[in-house]
Amino acid sequence: DAKTTQPPSMDCAEGRAANLPCNHSTISGNEYVYWYRQIHSQGPQYIIHGLKNNETNEMASLIITEDRKSSTLILPHATLRDTAVYYCIATLSGGYNKLIFGAGTRLAVHP
Amino acid sequence: DSGVTQTPKHLITATGQRVTLRCSPRSGDLSVYWYQQSLDQGLQFLIQYYNGEERAKGNILERFSAQQFPDLHSELNLSSLELGDSALYFCASSGPQWASGSNEQFFGPGTRLTVL
Numbered sequence: 001d002a003k004t005t006q007p008p009s010m011d012c013a014e015g016r017a018a019n020l021p022c023n024h025s026t027i028s029g030n031e032y033v034y035w036y037r038q039i040h041s042q043g044p045q046y047i048i049h050g051l052k053n054n055e056t057n058e059m060a061s062l063i064i065t066e067d068r069k070s071s072t073l074i075l076p077h078a079t080l081r082d083t084a085v086y087y088c089i090a091t092l093s094g095g096y097n098k099l100i101f102g103a104g105t106r107l108a109v110h111p
Numbered sequence: 112d113s114g115v116t117q118t119p120k121h122l123i124t125a126t127g128q129r130v131t132l133r134c135s136p137r138s139g140d141l142s143v144y145w146y147q148q149s150l151d152q153g154l155q156f157l158i159q160y161y162n163g164e165e166r167a168k169g170n171i172l173e174r175f176s177a178q179q180f181p182d183l184h185s186e187l188n189l190s191s192l193e194l195g196d197s198a199l200y201f202c203a204s205s206g207p208q209w210a211s212g213s214n215e216q217f218f219g220p221g222t223r224l225t226v227l
Binding site: 034038041042043044045046049087097098099100101102103 | 113115144146153215219221223
């Protein structure tokens with residue numbers, strides 16, 4: 001699995017977009033970018049994933065650069081409930097691949 | 112609610128003891144993963160089972176073992192417990208879309224183990 005690098009912490013005002021960057025310069029061609037988040041000590045929660053195209057779902061958008069060396073997770077209208085640690089993971093797809101978590105980005109959304 | 116259940120929620124025990132953590136995956140999911148989260152190590156992958164067979168191993172200590180039963184529930188056994196084993200233990204499951212589908216893993220609420 002490719003190594004990912006994320007800023008340790010970020011702040012965002014409630015209602016504004018939160019843009020969380022991730023660097024994965026050694027990602028291989030068949031590795032996807034996955035984003036999970038962990039709110040307090042709850043189990044991590046899947047957010048979104050992508051290979052090379054930008055992706056959007058009801059939770060967030062994922063923008064992957066053309067060279068695939070970095071990506072940005074966008075929470076369009078952050079709420080206080082989005083305060084969490086966000087993990088960017090590069091891994092193969094398929095139902096039998098472990099997740100290697102880094103330190104993640106601690107996002108604090110404030111009023 | 113992810114559909115993954117873990118029991119017990121909390122476990123307090125003494126050093127040298129043995130405990131068993133239990134996980135029931137989402138209905139239909141064949142893969143079960145175990146992760147350990149301690150304050151100093153973060154979230155670490157321990158072991159994975161797929162349809163009853165061990166599929167991948169991570170940083171799992173020899174004192175720890177796991178298995179997945181025919182009904183697909185899984186148990187993580189921790190023995191000769193040490194203070195440093197105190198952590199949150201998460202179980203996750205993923206579905207049968209292994210051909211080209213998502214590697215979305217659904218995590219349970221975790222078991223908090225405290226070793227005194």
